[in-house]
Amino acid sequence: MNPFLSAARAVAWRNLHNWFTNPAMVVPSLLFPLFFFTAFAGGLSRVDSVPGFDYQAGYTTFVYGFVLLQAATFGGIFTGFSVARDFESGFARRLMLGATNRGGIVAGYWLSALGRAMFTITVITIVALIAGLEVHGNGIDIVGLYTLALLMNAFAVLFGTGVAMRLRTMQAGPAIQMPAFLLLFLAPVWVPYQLLTGWVHAAASVNPVTLVLESGRGFLAGDPIKVLPAFAVVSLLVAVTILWARGGLRSAEKVA
Amino acid sequence: VSQVLLLAHRSIVRTLRQPAMVVPSIFFPLLLLSINSSGLDTATRLPGFPTDSYFQFALAIPFVQGALFSANSAGTNMANDIESGFLSRLSLTPLRRVALMMGQLTGILALGLIQALTFLTVGLVFGDGIAAGPGGAVVLVALSLVISLAFGCIGAFVALRSGNGESVQGVFPLFFAALFLSSMALPRNLIEQDWFRTVADWNPVSYMLEGIRSLVIVGWDAEALALGFACAGGIALIALVAASAALRTRMVRT
Numbered sequence: 001m002n003p004f005l006s007a008a009r010a011v012a013w014r015n016l017h018n019w020f021t022n023p024a025m026v027v028p029s030l031l032f033p034l035f036f037f038t039a040f041a042g043g044l045s046r047v048d049s050v051p052g053f054d055y056q057a058g059y060t061t062f063v064y065g066f067v068l069l070q071a072a073t074f075g076g077i078f079t080g081f082s083v084a085r086d087f088e089s090g091f092a093r094r095l096m097l098g099a100t101n102r103g104g105i106v107a108g109y110w111l112s113a114l115g116r117a118m119f120t121i122t123v124i125t126i127v128a129l130i131a132g133l134e135v136h137g138n139g140i141d142i143v144g145l146y147t148l149a150l151l152m153n154a155f156a157v158l159f160g161t162g163v164a165m166r167l168r169t170m171q172a173g174p175a176i177q178m179p180a181f182l183l184l185f186l187a188p189v190w191v192p193y194q195l196l197t198g199w200v201h202a203a204a205s206v207n208p209v210t211l212v213l214e215s216g217r218g219f220l221a222g223d224p225i226k227v228l229p230a231f232a233v234v235s236l237l238v239a240v241t242i243l244w245a246r247g248g249l250r251s252a253e254k255v256a
Numbered sequence: 257v258s259q260v261l262l263l264a265h266r267s268i269v270r271t272l273r274q275p276a277m278v279v280p281s282i283f284f285p286l287l288l289l290s291i292n293s294s295g296l297d298t299a300t301r302l303p304g305f306p307t308d309s310y311f312q313f314a315l316a317i318p319f320v321q322g323a324l325f326s327a328n329s330a331g332t333n334m335a336n337d338i339e340s341g342f343l344s345r346l347s348l349t350p351l352r353r354v355a356l357m358m359g360q361l362t363g364i365l366a367l368g369l370i371q372a373l374t375f376l377t378v379g380l381v382f383g384d385g386i387a388a389g390p391g392g393a394v395v396l397v398a399l400s401l402v403i404s405l406a407f408g409c410i411g412a413f414v415a416l417r418s419g420n421g422e423s424v425q426g427v428f429p430l431f432f433a434a435l436f437l438s439s440m441a442l443p444r445n446l447i448e449q450d451w452f453r454t455v456a457d458w459n460p461v462s463y464m465l466e467g468i469r470s471l472v473i474v475g476w477d478a479e480a481l482a483l484g485f486a487c488a489g490g491i492a493l494i495a496l497v498a499a500s501a502a503l504r505t506r507m508v509r510t
Binding site for chain 2: 027028031032035036038039040042043044045046047049050051052053185186188189190191195196197198199200201
């Protein structure tokens with residue numbers, strides 16, 4: 001088999017196996033998006049009565065748009081933690097000695113993040129459908145929605161991998177998590193962009209995730225908006241983080 | 257008393273010497289307060305919303321959220337003592353269990369005090385003040401400390417029962433669930449979903465939040481304060497008794 005594919009498959013399988021067989025990893029990945037979904041869709045649903053709130057598909061769907069993106073992004077971030085753990089335990093160093101094509105290692109982490117995100121998204125979608133999620137979009141809209149989410153997942157895992165491969169310790173956790181957390185929460189999370197106030201409104205106006213989130217919610221409502229800018233911005237993020245992860249790999253190779 | 261003081265000193269120094277324990281427990285609640293108050297300010301336009309500033313409404317959240325971090329800190333410290341064998345060595349001394357529990361929890365109260373004073377200062381600087389005045393600020397800090405003690409005792413109980421830090425970390429999301437399924441984001445009478453309102457009605461965290469919130473936006477509300485202190489004090493008492501029982505078992509085992 002191609003050395004790149006061989007390394008990618010081995011790393012992906014190992015990570016997915018470790019993740020699915022360890023409740024301490026699976027449960028938080030599921031619980032946090034579910035907490036957010038439950039707390040916001042249940043506790044804040046009255047917010048859709050605020051004058052100016054004009055999202056036709058309802059507040060549950062509005063919140064789902066965010067939680068979907070959050071689950072996809074954090075699927076990548078938590079995989080970044082796994083990379084850091086592999087370096088701290090010494091496994092990654094042995095892996096780098098064994099792999100003939102080390103780019104396959106990064107691809108393997110990417111595939112495992114994809115698997116984790118798809119599982120989490122499936123569970124959250126089932127819960128959301130039970131809770132009253134209304135999808136007004138057609139098949140193409142749905143493909144667009146989940147493609148955006150998986151591109152965000154790729155961006156997050158590549159960013160996390162780049163950080164983890166440079167720092168090579170579990171203490172890299174906050175450096176991986178905090179930027180993603182800020183990007184997600186400085187977007188229109190609870191109300192549409194035009195209803196944001198104060199400094200979060202200013203931050204959301206320059207936050208690329210705002211475009212992605214608004215586009216995703218547009219797909220859900222069957223009224224696609226800002227599709228090209230959203231895909232352009234998320235593709236750019238993925239492209240930049242590919243270079244970032246490649247730099248991380250080079251940094252790790254120097255000490256391997 | 258001397259036993260308590262010695263352990264209390266150790267507990268305070270150990271807690272405050274860990275920036276990884278202190279900084280996130282202050283930084284994250286403030287960050288969320290800042291984001292929430294800006295992101296959800298339009299919720300104040302809902303008819304019946306008790307204030308026209310979401311910042312004032314949300315100011316109660318960091319006090320309770322900080323206390324949740326205290327639970328994690330208390331449990332982790334206790335678990336470290338078990339895992340490192342410190343508790344085993346203590347069991348060979350004539351130290352009383354009560355002294356050990358009180359000493360261990362003093363560090364959490366110190367952290368709780370720093371958190372409460374920080375959040376209060378932020379509230380005074382960026383908000384519209386405390387409606388109940390200076391006396392209300394003192395009561396607010398006192399309630400905040402009782403809440404920290406309540407969650408700290410739960411953390412200590414989990415650590416003593418399980419004997420490891422991973423179990424404490426595993427319980428942490430449940431504390432967050434308790435916060436999320438409360439009247440954290442909207443007053444209970446404005447929660448639209450029946451099931452959520454019922455959960456919030458039965459959730460003691462709602463009353464802790466509302467006790468603090470009453471001082472910030474209403475003034476002196478005896479019922480809200482009584483419920484807040486009763487819920488926090490009740491949980492603290494039950495968890496303290498449970499933790500003491502777990503400590504007795506743990507000391508016998510060692």
